[in-house]
Amino acid sequence: MTKEVEIVCPPGQHEDEAVIKRLAAAALNMQPQKVSAVKILKRSIDARGRKVVYRMMVQVFINEDYVPQSYTVKYPNVQFGRPVIIVGAGPAGIFAALQCIESGLKPVILERGKDVKQRRRDLANINKQGLVNPESNYCFGEGGAGTYSDGKLYTRSTKRGDVNQVLKAFVAHGADEDILIDARPHIGTNKLPQIITAMRETILDAGGEFIFDAKVTALLVEFGKIKGVKLASGEKMTADAVILATGHSARDVFEMLHHQNILIEAKPFALGVRIEHPQEIIDQAQYHCEIRDPALPPSYYNLVEQVEDRGVFSFCMCPGGIIAPCATEADEIVVNGWSPSKRNNPFANSGTVVQINMEDVAGSDHDPFKMLNFQHEVERAAFKAGGGNLVAPGQRMADFVQGRLSNDLPVNSYLPGTKSTELKEVLPGWIHKRLQKALPAFGKKMKGYYTNEAILVGVESRTSSPVKIPRDKETLQHPQVSGLFPCGEGAGYAGGIISAAIDGVNCALAALKILK
Structure with missing residues (x-):
């Protein structure tokens, strides 16, 4: 049998299992020996009173063993699945790719910048010499702005999708399980690069593609339908669905859309x-x-x-x-x-x-x-x-x-x-x-x-995008170009890692509907 109960714990004891068991037993008015295990469901700091305390919602296992949960997902191989081009490897793009794989679609991620390891050199040049690489910086590159911008996972976007799905994916790729329980979850810039790398490896192992230094310079559109993209190299890549997840600082993407008479606001x-x-x-x-x-x-x-x-x-x-x-x-x-x-x-x-x-x-x-x-x-x-x-x-x-x-x-x-x-x-x-x-x-x-x-x-100044790429509320497609899915912060539909990731998932599911 299990029960849930709220307990209050002083700092320094909030990670002590014996203390938590004792407090949970007292809250349930039972003997501590009857509590076989406890699982923390939610944890927050309450600093409203003179004494700062931790408030925790815990699941209490009474004469029953607790089996730790595994967060590993077994992804299918989509090497020969229908391709979905994803422009941008930020949270929206990466989570769109993971959802594509779960749905049997093959994600092809095109990132204008570099992978997280090579990107560090460009960040060092920015900090030490004041030199900006317009294709690889704090905003552009694998993981997007989020990789080197803290990893705060707090969000109010709980109605847009499954926040826990996103958090569990981070845990499965190396994040601390504390992000599942803390009121203000946070990964840390020092840990995010390894997690993003692990996500890329998951995508590649499942048959997806991840291409760096691949700047999109035009969309291929025929009779109001997306047909693919053109790269700065001149190469053309074809697909019947394109998820545009380029972030709020890709000004050239807005200019590209405007040049092609694709509506932006x-x-x-x-x-x-x-x-x-x-x-x-x-x-x-x-x-x-x-x-x-x-x-x-x-x-x-x-x-x-x-x-x-x-x-x-x-x-x-x-x-x-x-x-x-x-x-x-x-x-x-x-x-x-x-x-x-x-x-x-x-x-x-x-x-x-x-x-x-x-x-x-x-x-x-x-x-x-x-x-x-x-x-x-x-x-x-x-x-x-x-x-x-x-x-x-x-x-x-x-x-x-x-x-x-x-x-x-x-x-x-x-x-x-x-x-x-x-x-x-x-x-x-x-x-x-x-x-x-x-x-x-x-x-x-x-x-x-x-x-x-x-x-x-x-x-x-980069709090959110100053440009919006419109889309239909139901299909999530651009009103002028079917198969084009404006996505994430750059399109004006997210504001942070979690909401961008959720929007990526939603756009991938929307792409699945037109590719069935």
Whole structure:
């Protein structure tokens, strides 16, 4: 017999099976010896009270053995199955490929960038020399932006598909089982490359194809139906289904579609800065302590404020993290954040952005590049303010709010370097003004947040795609091109690893329907 019960456990004992058994038995009002095993179903940190505790939902096995679950999936061989071309090897593309294999279809993944191992060299050139390879960087390459962007798996997209299916696939390929139970699951940038490599090997072992340095430059369309793609090499590849999962930074893909008179649309997004604090400030505020209990992980935060009828909010918060240079072109500054699995760096960073609506940006709403061009203009302004070599403009928080140039900048994690700048030179006035008002308000919500020990680094601009590729709600196909499935963040249908992966699964299932 099994029962489920919630227990509360102090830090340091939350992984002690004997303690968990005792607490579960007490919650069920039974003798501890009757509990043969316990399985943690969900786990979260509750820091609302003076004492921080773990809250856990556990399955209690009463006079019954617990058999550990296997997450390994036996995939069929699809070497001779009907091909589905998948453009992009990010979370959407990889999970679309895995679902294709489960459905008996042969995935052919085309990735413009390099595999995770070779990609590291290009990332080193970005961090050390300020050199951007437009085909291989933090956004382009095997695993997409997610591979070197933290591996946060928290999502609100629970109605779009089976989140656990995605999490179990990660576990089957090497992720820690804790991601199945933690309220805010996280893999870590240091572990993701091996997991992505294992997923590629699964796809290849099952008869799928994985082709790197394969940039798609045109779609092959006949009488409103997809027939395949053309590569930069001139090679043509044919298939009756193409899943377009190219990510939110593949601007040339949007230009390709527009050139071929395939409908795309401008889309609202958010833009701002990345803010970094010493991690101890965040821990003190969230855990109500002077020194964080070593049994607790570095703390995170989530802040939002309405300023002049517009949302200002924290985004992609990275405890114990690093600010990364994520430009995809040589003349722009784009910042993002990531954390290793232990989140053991001395800083905490988060994107802090303002929602941008269509009416905020000059130009016709019928111009599909209206928001993208605005995004790029701000990124180029940040590059100019930094002075080159991916040096980013920065300003201390109180100096930013009070409108003064910082005499110096705090030590921070952004490796190419930061230059003291008045960020009003970079950010549009209405974004700058709202951030100025929001930051002191955040400080009232979280003690210690508003401080000149924090640095604002510009710009955080790739929060989501500024372009949407429309698709039918039922068939997930483009309204003008049957067999073309716009997918994931780049098409405007996801916002993070999990939602992108789920969208990849859904597009693969939609492709199956037309290929039966």
